[in-house]
Amino acid sequence: MSPRPALSTALDAFIEARRSAEAATRVELRLGETEVRALVRIREYPGIRPSELRDHLGVTSAGVTTLVDRLVERGLLRRELDTEDRRVNHIHLEVELAAA
Numbered sequence: 001m002s003p004r005p006a007l008s009t010a011l012d013a014f015i016e017a018r019r020s021a022e023a024a025t026r027v028e029l030r031l032g033e034t035e036v037r038a039l040v041r042i043r044e045y046p047g048i049r050p051s052e053l054r055d056h057l058g059v060t061s062a063g064v065t066t067l068v069d070r071l072v073e074r075g076l077l078r079r080e081l082d083t084e085d086r087r088v089n090h091i092h093l094e095v096e097l098a099a100a
Contacts (some may be wrong), residue, residue, distance in 0.1 A: 034059065038067055039076065039093065047080070047090040 007066040027038060034057055042048055043058050068091060071077040076095055082088035 034070060035067060038064075038071070042077065042093055043092055046092050050089055050091065053091060 022036075026033065031039070038053060041053060045052070050061070050064050050068060053068075054061055056100060057064065057067075059067070066078070068077060072079060072094075076093070078092050078094045079089045080092060082090060
């Protein structure tokens with residue numbers, strides 16, 4: 001048996017284990033996949049504008065507003081008004097994702 005099929009099998013098993021672990025974590029935290037993607041993006045880009053988050057997630061403006069509202073209500077995010085343009089919000093994490 002060549003190493004290629006064994007490697008392919010191992011990679012398939014890894015991918016499936018990762019998917020299962022991610023799904024279990026989302027269920028435990030009561031977060032959808034889009035919410036997790038949003039939190040990770042906000043961690044990478046603190047102060048991200050809703051329009052930038054919308055573009056990254058591929059959702060509508062209303063969709064990102066609803067998502068951010070929901071995560072603000074859960075205490076995971078906070079909005080801050082831009083000091084120069086009060087019409088603009090910046091989104092920040094309210095929790096440390098690396099914390100237990």
